[in-house]
Amino acid sequence: MDLSTQWFLVVGTVFIAMAGFGSWLTRLPLTTGIVYALIGVGIGPFGLDLLSINFFEHARFVEHITEIAVVISLFTAGLKLDLPLTDPQWRLSLSLATVAMVINIALVALAATFFLDFSIGAAILLGAILSPTDPVLASDVQIEGSEQRDRLRFALTAEGGLNDGTAFPFVMLGLGLMGYHNLGDYGWKWVSVDLIWSIVGGCGIGYLMGVLVSRCILFLRSKHADKESLDDFLTLGLIALSYGVAVAAHSYGFLAVFAAGIALRRISKPSINHEIAKHSDGNIDKEVKAASRLPEKVLSFNEQLERAAEVVVVIILGTLISADTFTRGPWIFAIGLLFVFRPISTLMTIGRSKTVSSFQKKYIAWLGIRGIGSMYYLAYAVTHGLDKGVAKTIADITIGAIVLSILVHGITVTPLMNVYERRLKRYRMSIKERFDRRRRILHQNR
Numbered sequence: 001m002d003l004s005t006q007w008f009l010v011v012g013t014v015f016i017a018m019a020g021f022g023s024w025l026t027r028l029p030l031t032t033g034i035v036y037a038l039i040g041v042g043i044g045p046f047g048l049d050l051l052s053i054n055f056f057e058h059a060r061f062v063e064h065i066t067e068i069a070v071v072i073s074l075f076t077a078g079l080k081l082d083l084p085l086t087d088p089q090w091r092l093s094l095s096l097a098t099v100a101m102v103i104n105i106a107l108v109a110l111a112a113t114f115f116l117d118f119s120i121g122a123a124i125l126l127g128a129i130l131s132p133t134d135p136v137l138a139s140d141v142q143i144e145g146s147e148q149r150d151r152l153r154f155a156l157t158a159e160g161g162l163n164d165g166t167a168f169p170f171v172m173l174g175l176g177l178m179g180y181h182n183l184g185d186y187g188w189k190w191v192s193v194d195l196i197w198s199i200v201g202g203c204g205i206g207y208l209m210g211v212l213v214s215r216c217i218l219f220l221r222s223k224h225a226d227k228e229s230l231d232d233f234l235t236l237g238l239i240a241l242s243y244g245v246a247v248a249a250h251s252y253g254f255l256a257v258f259a260a261g262i263a264l265r266r267i268s269k270p271s272i273n274h275e276i277a278k279h280s281d282g283n284i285d286k287e288v289k290a291a292s293r294l295p296e297k298v299l300s301f302n303e304q305l306e307r308a309a310e311v312v313v314v315i316i317l318g319t320l321i322s323a324d325t326f327t328r329g330p331w332i333f334a335i336g337l338l339f340v341f342r343p344i345s346t347l348m349t350i351g352r353s354k355t356v357s358s359f360q361k362k363y364i365a366w367l368g369i370r371g372i373g374s375m376y377y378l379a380y381a382v383t384h385g386l387d388k389g390v391a392k393t394i395a396d397i398t399i400g401a402i403v404l405s406i407l408v409h410g411i412t413v414t415p416l417m418n419v420y421e422r423r424l425k426r427y428r429m430s431i432k433e434r435f436d437r438r439r440r441i442l443h444q445n446r
Contacts, residue, residue: 006051007312010043014311031140031410033314033371037403040318053319055395056382062316063379069309069372070164071257073135075239076302077161078261080143081154085266089151092355093158096346096364097166101131103345104337105170111336116329122390125174129378129398130337132167134371134405135160140413141367152360152420156367164373165202165255169195171377180385198251205249206256209242210263235298238264264298313372314406320399329393330400337401338408342368363420367413370405374398 014036043050055062083089105127112123133156135142142157143150172194176183183190217234238260246256324330346365350356356364378398382391 010051010315011312014039014315015308018311031406031413033310033406034410036311036314037318037321037406040315041321042318043315044319044321046321051319053316055320055379056388056391059379059382063376063383065316066313066372066376066379069306069313070135070254070376071239071243072302072305072309073372074161074164074254074258075235075261076299076306077135077142077157078258078263079265079299079302080157081161081262082265083154085262088355089154090158092350092353093155093162095349095353096155096159097162100345100349101163101166102170103348104131104341105167107341107345108333108337111333111341115332116393118390119178121174121177121179122394123174124170124177125381125386126394126397128167128170128174129374129381129394130333130370130401131170132164132370132373132377133160134369134373135164141369141417150424151356152363155356155360155364159364160369161258161261162255165252165258166199167373167377168252168254169198171381175381175384175386178386178390180381193250199255201249201251202246202253202255203259205246205251206242206259207263209238209245209256210260213238213241213260214264232301235301310372313375317375317399317402317406321403324392324396325400325403327396330396331404333397334401334404337370338368338405342366359420359423363416366416367409369409369413370402374402 018032041047045052053062105124108127108130109118109120109123112118112126113120116123118126135157141153142160143153169190172181173183173190175181176187176190183194184192213234239257242256242260243253246253343365346368347361350361350364353361375398378391378395381394386394
């Protein structure tokens with residue numbers, strides 16, 4: 001039986017099972033990612049051996065599957081972020097996705113140089129592969145709706161959306177130092193193209209595409225009836241176009257898709273409000289009203305796609321687990337990444353920030369969930385000629401880190417977020433009580 005037939009059987013069975021038992025699984029004190037990974041292990045070489053994937057033989061397949069999953073998730077993350085781009089919370093997230101990420105890469109690279117005897121290029125590549133926090137598996141700690149303004153959730157959502165793109169220059173730097181990518185004389189091509197243009201161009205192209213498509217949608221709602229059913233096609237078109245145009249322009253498609261989601265969320269609301277304001281008699285066209293519901297409708301559709309992509313990719317991860325995954329080296333690096341490097345890099349970056357509380361900083365330092373983005377970068381490096389010996393070591397470390405992250409974060413995230421929500425609720429109630437007490441005092445003084 002060929003690989004594609006096996007996948008049809010496995011994925012179809014899992015989807016039907018999740019439809020039947022999904023509500024029961026949501027009540028368990030763990031994430032669905034653990035369940036999907038266990039399914040992958042069960043049907044893989046460690047279990048029934050129904051599905052066997054050789055990472056190096058099927059690297060192109062893994063690259064494309066993970067690429068699709070990340071792109072869908074990044075667009076979803078962008079749709080959830082409703083704060084103005086001038087809000088201080090964006091600066092916090094940008095710091096996490098740049099400064100903290102660079103520190104994290106440096107720490108991993110130093111460890112790889114000293115303990116694995118890696119070259120500088122291989123060490124930087126390993127650090128870049130392990131640096132992105134995951135937008136797919138981190139849904140339990142992200143913004144739950146486009147109107148939610150919680151600072152912890154916003155920081156983690158925006159960080160996951162940004163650093164899957166900002167890690168790309170360092171992947172290219174690592175590959176370039178190893179001779180698999182042209183960095184230019186004295187690194188000029190890496191600085192000008194891979195670093196500056198690819199980041200700025202990706203964000204600009206994606207945001208522009210989001211603006212144009214949202215204007216198009218508003219026009220359709222205002223001028224034509226019965227077009228709301230085409231929203232899903234417009235969404236998929238925006239994702240594909242923003243990604244494709246950015247890649248064709250030699251910039252980063254991940255950042256473009258994330259920026260397109262932000263633009264669609266930010267631009268549609270003021271545009272709709274402007275259209276409504278023009279109707280002084282209060283008689284608003286039903287098409288314009290339908291447009292006001294667009295972000296929520298698109299978000300709901302994308303979340304369904306995201307869950308489907310998560311099933312497929314995490315099952316793949318489970319089938320890739322081998323005896324080498326559980327050797328001492330990969331687990332030492334995985335433990336160092338989650339328990340040492342992430343907290344150090346995060347607290348060094350935002351330790352003095354006034355945007356979030358000390359309690360929230362500790363949560364941000366811990367909840368740096370690793371996952372699908374790292375799998376994509378690993379597959380990308382392999383398909384771009386990475387030496388198989390080095391690639392095997394990096395693959396074992398990467399898969400081990402993702403597995404450990406799924407386990408420890410999957411087990412701790414639900415109780416931790418429950419504690420956080422209770423504490424946040426008490427904090428908000430105390431603020432309200434102080435406000436009410438002050439208002440009563442002012443009223444009495446009058």
